[in-house]
């Protein structure tokens with residue numbers, strides 16, 4: 299199964315994140331105040347093309363009432379667009395059509411030809427920054443004198459490579475990476491539609507691994523669901539996802555906080571046995587404690603983790619103070635420095651464990 303395709307959002311409400319952009323576009327659709335050209339910029343896989351297709355359906359939908367902004371996805375126009383059966387919606391991947399002739403052929407002449415049945419003819423040009431200079435000037439010409447009922451939606455991951463003359467002719471929207479909670483909510487929704495139970499810790503791990511890219515998150519979820527189990531916990535998920543290290547990091551941190559040097563050394567040993575590089579493990583522990591410090595300082599907004607994961611970290615580090623976390627970080631940073639010269643790569647981390655378990659005040 300391909301989750302990304304199966305569950306591609308069909309309404310604005312289903313799109314994860316991009317709240318400000320959705321609100322503005324929906325308002326323009328509802329009030330009939332769309333401009334004739336848009337440029338969507340931002341990182342890959344955060345919903346630019348999906349949003350472009352949504353706009354395309356919404357403005358052509360035959361069942362949409364005035365004042366509404368969602369497409370019905372059932373009328374002839376919506377179905378024709380969803381099934382790629384209309385000549386009025388032209389999607390061009392500029393990464394594969396860089397020549398000026400292609401743009402002339404595909405855009406200039408097609409834009410001048412009347413519509414084939416839909417209310418709006420729409421050109422979606424993906425990766426528009428890949429167009430050649432001469433292709434851009436051809437595009438600019440048509441943006442300067444747009445035929446009526448023709449809409450251009452340009453999308454790019456590299457806005458700085460698009461000529462300012464083109465950008466200035468468009469309404470510009472800057473798409474952002476998907477916030478962890480919006481992404482997690484979307485993943486939970488998909489799991490419920492698939493009638494699968496996936497543990498919260500697994501979803502957190504997927505959110506973290508995706509780096510804010512919805513498509514990446516959904517393809518990771520795809521791999522997890524392909525395990526063909528009704529209940530997927532962390533242990534099962536680690537068969538397909540590279541998420542073993544976080545569990546070890548948590549175990550490591552909780553044993554250090556509990557001043558249990560023996561358990562911390564075992565966590566280190568099983569990391570090495572699982573082929574996790576000691577330097578990577580150490581960096582992950584540092585990152586973990588860094589987020590714990592940010593949480594304690596009240597700067598949760600700087601952490602790209604879901605609320606659930608933040609709560610878990612907060613609870614795990616509750617017994618120690620900010621000053622104590624700082625002390626732990628100092629030992630770990632020293633271990634990172636020493637690793638470069640150590641004959642035995644895990645030795646500096648082992649020394650750090652001994653020191654860390656000694657630094658915290660004894661609890662009764």
Ligand SMILES: [Zn+2]
Nearest residue numbers: 359370373376
């Ligand atoms: Zn419709």
